[in-house]
Amino acid sequence: MYSQKVMDHFTNPRNVGEIPDADGVGEVGNPRCGDIMKIFIKVDGDIITDVKFQTFGCAAAIATSSMATELIKGKTLDEALAITNKTVADALDGLPAIKMHCSVLAEDGLRAAIEDYKRKM
Amino acid sequence: MYSQKVMDHFTNPRNVGEIPDADGVGEVGNPRCGDIMKIFIKVDGDIITDVKFQTFGCAAAIATSSMATELIKGKTLDEALAITNKTVADALDGLPAIKMHCSVLAEDGLRAAIEDYKRKM
Ligand code: FES
Numbered sequence: 001m002y003s004q005k006v007m008d009h010f011t012n013p014r015n016v017g018e019i020p021d022a023d024g025v026g027e028v029g030n031p032r033c034g035d036i037m038k039i040f041i042k043v044d045g046d047i048i049t050d051v052k053f054q055t056f057g058c059a060a061a062i063a064t065s066s067m068a069t070e071l072i073k074g075k076t077l078d079e080a081l082a083i084t085n086k087t088v089a090d091a092l093d094g095l096p097a098i099k100m101h102c103s104v105l106a107e108d109g110l111r112a113a114i115e116d117y118k119r120k121m
Numbered sequence: 122m123y124s125q126k127v128m129d130h131f132t133n134p135r136n137v138g139e140i141p142d143a144d145g146v147g148e149v150g151n152p153r154c155g156d157i158m159k160i161f162i163k164v165d166g167d168i169i170t171d172v173k174f175q176t177f178g179c180a181a182a183i184a185t186s187s188m189a190t191e192l193i194k195g196k197t198l199d200e201a202l203a204i205t206n207k208t209v210a211d212a213l214d215g216l217p218a219i220k221m222h223c224s225v226l227a228e229d230g231l232r233a234a235i236e237d238y239k240r241k242m
Contacts, residue, residue, distance in 0.1 A: 001157065002177070010177070033154040034219030035179050036122065056123070056131070058156050059177035098155030 002059065003093035009063035014070050017052040024120070026112025032101045035061055039069070039109040043117055046076045053109065060095055060102035064088045068106035077114055083107070123180065124214035130184035135191050138173040145241070147233025153222045156182055160190075160230040164238050167197045174230065181216055181223035185209045189227035198235055204228070 002010070022040035029036045035057035042050035051069045055061050068088045072080040085103035089095045095103060123131070143161035150157045156178035163171035172190045176182050189209045193201040206224035210216045216224060 033179065033222075034181075034217065056180035058154065058179040058182070060155075061179070096155065101154075 001096055002063075003095075005067075005092045006060065006063040006095065009066040009092065010059040013062050013066035015052050015066065015073075016054065018054060019050060019052050022052075022113075024113040024115075024117025026109045026114070026116055028105060028108040028112050030057070030061070030101065030105045030108075033058070035102070035105060037061065037065055037105045037109045039065070039106075039113045041072075041113045041117060043077065046078075048072050048075055048077065048080055051113075053106075055105065057105055058099075058102060060099040061105050063092055064095070064103040064106040065109070067091050068110055072110060077117075080110060081114060083110065122217055123184075124216075126188075126213045127181065127184040127216065130187040130213065131180040134183050134187035136173050136187065136194075137175065139175060140171060140173050143173075143234075145234040145236075145238025147230045147235070147237055149226060149229040149233050151178065151182075151222065151226045151229075154179070156223070156226060158182065158186055158226045158230045160186070160227075160234045162193075162234045162238060164198065167199075169193050169196055169198065169201055172234075174227075176226065178226055179220075179223055181220035182226050184213055185216070185224040185227040186230070188212050189231055193231060198238075201231060202235060204231065 019040035037055035140161035158176035
């Protein structure tokens with residue numbers, strides 16, 4: 001059902017946790033399944049220097065959140081905003097069609113964290 | 122969002138794994154979110170002597186599957202069939218309404234495993 005990359009990021013997720021002094025925090029819910037995810041970012045100038053996430057979501061939500069955090073670390077805010085759930089799913093060698101909705105959680109969480117940062121600036 | 126019992130069974134799920142020489146195996150998918158779960162039972166006479174599960178589902182799916190396996194171990198097949206997703210959710214001190222669909226996975230998986238056992242008898 002899942003690609004090797006999805007299984008890798010599900011069983012060994014990167015950047016799980018929280019950042020107590022985060023510059024931006026995004027907390028979002030998935031309307032389709034009710035799962036939630038929280039993402040924390042540290043920003044220096046224009047660069048996302050650190051990112052952590054927490055989720056109660058399923059395997060696909062964990063894997064896409066993990067991959068999304070890897071993709072945005074060290075990127076500028078604009079580069080991070082250009083990342084969509086499709087980008088993340090592609091980086092994982094795809095997701096089953098029925099699980100694509102789970103990848104929206106990572107994209108929404110990321111955008112919410114960046115918006116939170118901009119609001120506080 | 123989740124009760125203490127849900128968090129306990131999510132972070133420390135009971136009976137995770139597989140039974141290679143299982144007497145019945147149920148594999149079911151959740152049409153609402155696309156998550157899957159697999160349940161293995163050992164049956165002696167009329168009694169479920171062992172049970173294990175695997176799921177790629179969310180926190181609520183893991184917790185309800187874990188609790189369901191605890192509830193059916195040592196029970197007769199008829200007692201196990203009387204257990205519904207509502208029974209399991211109640212045993213966990215409830216689930217958020219939006220996550221009740223996740224608990225159906227455990228009930229369906231359990232029924233499928235018992236049906237598989239009866240078919241093979
Ligand atoms: S969201 Fe799929 S089982 Fe919970």
